Amino acid sequence: MITRIALRELRNLFLSPLAWTLLAVIQFILAWLFFAQMDSFFSLQAQLAVIENAPGATDLIVAPLFNTASSLMLMITPLLSSRLISEERRNGSLQLLLSSPVSMTEIVLGKYLGLVLFLVILVAMITLMPLSLLMGTSLDMGKLLSGMMGLILLLTAFAAAGLYISSTTKNPTVAAVASFGLLIMFWIIDVAGSAVEQGGTVFSYLSIIKHNIPMLRGIVNSSDLIYYLLFICTFIILSIRQLDAIRLQK
Numbered sequence: 001m002i003t004r005i006a007l008r009e010l011r012n013l014f015l016s017p018l019a020w021t022l023l024a025v026i027q028f029i030l031a032w033l034f035f036a037q038m039d040s041f042f043s044l045q046a047q048l049a050v051i052e053n054a055p056g057a058t059d060l061i062v063a064p065l066f067n068t069a070s071s072l073m074l075m076i077t078p079l080l081s082s083r084l085i086s087e088e089r090r091n092g093s094l095q096l097l098l099s100s101p102v103s104m105t106e107i108v109l110g111k112y113l114g115l116v117l118f119l120v121i122l123v124a125m126i127t128l129m130p131l132s133l134l135m136g137t138s139l140d141m142g143k144l145l146s147g148m149m150g151l152i153l154l155l156t157a158f159a160a161a162g163l164y165i166s167s168t169t170k171n172p173t174v175a176a177v178a179s180f181g182l183l184i185m186f187w188i189i190d191v192a193g194s195a196v197e198q199g200g201t202v203f204s205y206l207s208i209i210k211h212n213i214p215m216l217r218g219i220v221n222s223s224d225l226i227y228y229l230l231f232i233c234t235f236i237i238l239s240i241r242q243l244d245a246i247r248l249q250k
Contacts, residue, residue: 005110078179081162143218150215
């Protein structure tokens with residue numbers, strides 16, 4: 001049942017003009033950045049040639065591409081996740097799901113995985129750009145895979161938070177704005193940590209982007225993986241509890 005719900009959500013996303021518009025906008029912006037970074041990289045070849053252990057194409061083209069993609073998706077993922085549950089609540093179709101012999105866990109996981117599949121497809125499309133560089137230069141495949149994994153983990157964390165916010169309101173617009181606000185808070189929370197002496201480490205650990213930066217450099221730490229896993233599980237559990245509360249109210 002989880003798979004059926006996930007495929008249904010994925011199909012609905014591809015049937016939505018919003019999803020196609022966002023895909024086109026993201027690809028256009030990132031393609032422009034990619035070519036700009038590539039032009040800058042080739043113009044620096046003379047200077048890089050005399051530098052020992054100089055950064056390569058992976059550091060100067062791929063890492064900035066993935067970094068910009070994460071910033072773009074901070075704004076776009078809430079638009080995609082806001083409709084997962086709130087729109088069904090507004091249309092009344094959620095009641096059919098709640099009254100069916102399907103558990104809240106299956107509903108939440110199905111909807112979440114549907115969005116995650118869409119995001120993975122998006123990341124794969126983005127990754128095709130740096131892979132095209134293999135025709136003319138070499139890439140550090142370890143850093144490339146690490147950056148790709150970091151971007152996927154970041155986007156799945158965005159999706160989990162957006163899913164929970166979507167379950168708390170019937171208005172997709174409100175859900176999108178609230179999701180963006182929540183993600184911005186986790187994005188810049190380390191700024192608050194730098195302003196206080198006590199608890200600064202805690203604020204820094206809670207920052208969602210801090211755990212992505214090492215992966216852009218090819219460093220994969222277990223603490224970063226655990227953070228994203230806990231982040232995702234927390235908001236999925238909160239979403240399940242929220243749907244349980246909605247069902248009990250009915």
